[in-house]
Amino acid sequence: MLKIGELASKTGLTAHTIRYYEKNGLINASQRSEVGYRCYNESDVRQAEFVRTARRIGFSIADVAALLSIRVDKTNHTCQDVTEITQRKLKDVSEKITELRSMQKTLQILLNSCSGGPENAYHCSIMEALDASNSQAVRGRA
Amino acid sequence: MLKIGELASKTGLTAHTIRYYEKNGLINASQRSEVGYRCYNESDVRQAEFVRTARRIGFSIADVAALLSIRVDKTNHTCQDVTEITQRKLKDVSEKITELRSMQKTLQILLNSCSGGPENAYHCSIMEALDASNSQAVRGRA
DNA sequence: GTTGACCTTAGAGTTTACTCTAAGCTTATA
DNA sequence: TATAAGCTTAGAGTAAACTCTAAGGTCAAC
Structure with missing residues (x-):
């Protein structure tokens, strides 16, 4: 389980940006520590990397949100x-x-x-x- | 002497944009009418057209401001x-x-x-x- | 036991270039 | 004379994607 700073250095995002993405529904921490720190598991990390990759390619935040909604429910979405x-x-x-x-x-x-x-x-x-x-x-x- | 709406239709800018450019020092009306309407003479119109042209080419507002400062005092600026x-x-x-x-x-x-x-x-x-x-x-x- | 790095939140600020609003006065047209 | 179009101002809103601040709690190391 990574803290936000660790996720930041792992993904090349800043902690600020990660919180901003969270506010926009792109990244979330599936747990919080006892004192309220964000904790990211492997699946969270993969999602964060997905987001970073998609942003880097040039997808907007809205695009990434759409891609994520497909990603979490692939069987109900098409290649189209x-x-x-x-x-x-x-x-x-x-x-x-x-x-x-x-x-x-x-x-x-x-x-x-x-x-x-x-x-x-x-x-x-x-x-x-x-x-x-x-x-x-x-x-x-x- | 043109009013702002006339300058707008002549240049393809909107009156809003012209006022915005004025606030940023790119365009000015050398006179006001008795009731306070902006009045643009030929030289003002040429300047407005200069601005529109430069913006259209892709110069930023700061760039245009710099170009204008050269334009009004060509003898103290170089081609460089x-x-x-x-x-x-x-x-x-x-x-x-x-x-x-x-x-x-x-x-x-x-x-x-x-x-x-x-x-x-x-x-x-x-x-x-x-x-x-x-x-x-x-x-x-x- | 204290420094310093890291974490929290809500919310404001940044950038660029507009774009629009409100409230009110002026001018042209019917 | 009424109505509509046009003008005035200051100031707020829009878009996108961050970026930063303040005020404070937490944690590891020396």
Whole structure:
């Protein structure tokens, strides 16, 4: 039976985070010591590791809660339930990537257009591009 | 001279957002009407458009504030000042993309491993992968 | 027997960028 | 003239996921 600090170092979470997850129903201590300390058994530890793994992959806390509810009652859930969550997350991630790539491209174009040197910014082409909202560099995201 | 609602529809921001930007020093109305309405002249409008453009590209509010301080005093700032901000932002964006790509890859591996069918989740390989923290799919992000 | 590390709780604070509300005045339209 | 749309302010609420604080109890070691 581990105390919270031990679970923390075992999982790489902080004790604060573990209590926060508990408040959100992701992790629980199946027992308390006589003085009220949280005690985690092997099954609790596995659940905590599940949570940490899922969070690390990018699932939100709500996603993890959904995955856990499947995990504790696998026979009443289908693979489809699981893949739905995963697919939705993949879609989110992919959309975010598309958006960021567009930003990346724009920023790179801006950087390419400017010397970046010590001369004053009076004719800086980045500033000019930002000033002209009809500029080529920026129009990509309109 | 535009009122806030007119500036809003011209820039695609909301009046709420414009006031919020004002509070953060990004946009200001160089005049007020007799009854206290904000009045924006051409220069104010250009600044608002600058802000909107820079935000759209992905600059944070702090970034935009920095760019504006250069904008209003170009002769005392260098191209280097501008490219530094842009480069830092490009680095942020690129790092975020790397992180998300890794998530994307992991999620795709999970999806590929699972049928996603209506059978129950007892042997769902996604759940198994999340349970086994030493799984191949997940280890990539450790 | 006292220091220091660890545990408890409730609850507030952080970050970013809005978004909305309430209460009230102004302006345009019918 | 009534109604609706628009403007004002200060300040609260939202989202996500922590992160920290205060005030206090517990435990192992020197």
